[in-house]
Amino acid sequence: MKIVVIGATSGIAEHCCRLWAVEGADFVLMARDTAKLERIAADLEVRGAHSVTLAKPEFHDPAAIKAFADSTVAQGPVDIVLIAHGWMPLDQHKLDIAAAEQILQVNAVSPVLFAEAFAGPFAAARRGTIAIIGSVAGDVTRRANYVYGASKALLTRYAQGLDHRLVGTGVKVVLIKPGPTDTAMTTHMKEAGKRLASAEEVARATVDAIRRGKVEVYVPKLWRYVMLIVRHMPRPILNRLPI
Numbered sequence: 001m002k003i004v005v006i007g008a009t010s011g012i013a014e015h016c017c018r019l020w021a022v023e024g025a026d027f028v029l030m031a032r033d034t035a036k037l038e039r040i041a042a043d044l045e046v047r048g049a050h051s052v053t054l055a056k057p058e059f060h061d062p063a064a065i066k067a068f069a070d071s072t073v074a075q076g077p078v079d080i081v082l083i084a085h086g087w088m089p090l091d092q093h094k095l096d097i098a099a100a101e102q103i104l105q106v107n108a109v110s111p112v113l114f115a116e117a118f119a120g121p122f123a124a125a126r127r128g129t130i131a132i133i134g135s136v137a138g139d140v141t142r143r144a145n146y147v148y149g150a151s152k153a154l155l156t157r158y159a160q161g162l163d164h165r166l167v168g169t170g171v172k173v174v175l176i177k178p179g180p181t182d183t184a185m186t187t188h189m190k191e192a193g194k195r196l197a198s199a200e201e202v203a204r205a206t207v208d209a210i211r212r213g214k215v216e217v218y219v220p221k222l223w224r225y226v227m228l229i230v231r232h233m234p235r236p237i238l239n240r241l242p243i
């Protein structure tokens with residue numbers, strides 16, 4: 001099983017990789033932080049990974065992302081690409097316009113470029129799963145993180161259309177929507193005493209959803225029902241809630 005992970009230093013992605021390593025997976029990992037990625041690669045090898053290759057980090061240049069996808073698939077069939085990178089700064093209403101652009105680049109534009117780059121070669125090979133980590137924050141946007149939420153909302157609509165495009169090709173699209181999860185991204189929430197799912201639990205559900213080829217999953221499952229209610233709340237009530 002060959003698995004490509006973009007944003008492989010993410011807490012959620014690392015725990016997914018630990019589960020796949022036990023199955024003897026071959027990994028191609030990409031992340032900005034090379035030192036951290038090397039530590040993760042060594043750990044995955046100890047846990048049973050068959051091979052771990054580190055890719056040159058390239059998150060924003062469409063030509064480089066396409067070249068990476070093409071060459072990775074040309075070297076042998078890829079079973080899964082997990083697109084996991086993301087950035088959620090605090091208090092987005094206090095940030096400047098350059099930060100808004102960066103949030104959209106990291107959480108929306110870049111993940112779409114990776115999915116687009118793999119969709120063609122996967123369709124030609126008539127196999128592969130494109131798994132994208134979205135968020136419950138994309139279902140309803142709130143002032144604390146509305147640009148981040150909007151970027152995740154884009155991923156939801158994008159994945160819907162990509163899934164439609166790939167019907168009949170044998171390629172699966174899986175969108176994972178975690179609720180608040182205990183990783184580096186949510187240190188501030190943990191410090192504030194918020195309840196968070198563990199990265200292990202979210203990773204288990206993510207790996208399971210990918211194995212089953214589920215189109216969209218909320219993890220933990222409860223969030224499907226929470227967001228169903230929140231999405232249908234009238235604005236005056238929604239805007240009074242401390243969320």
Ligand SMILES: NC(=O)c1ccc[n+]([C@@H]2O[C@H](COP(=O)([O-])OP(=O)(O)OC[C@H]3O[C@@H](n4cnc5c(N)ncnc54)[C@H](OP(=O)(O)O)[C@@H]3O)[C@@H](O)[C@H]2O)c1
Pocket residue numbers: 007008009010011012013031032033036059084085086087088106133134135136137177178179180181182183184185186
């Ligand atoms: N934790 C949550 O509560 C939660 C909830 C819903 C959805 N998610 C989503 O789950 C995914 C994984 O997040 P996580 O919780 O595992 O967080 P995390 O541990 O903080 O990981 C974030 C990942 O994104 C990468 N990244 C951040 N800024 C980047 C940039 N400008 N360019 C390239 N890569 C960048 C990080 O790389 P470096 O190591 O180089 O910084 C790291 O690999 C993200 O898409 C996130 O939005 C998380």
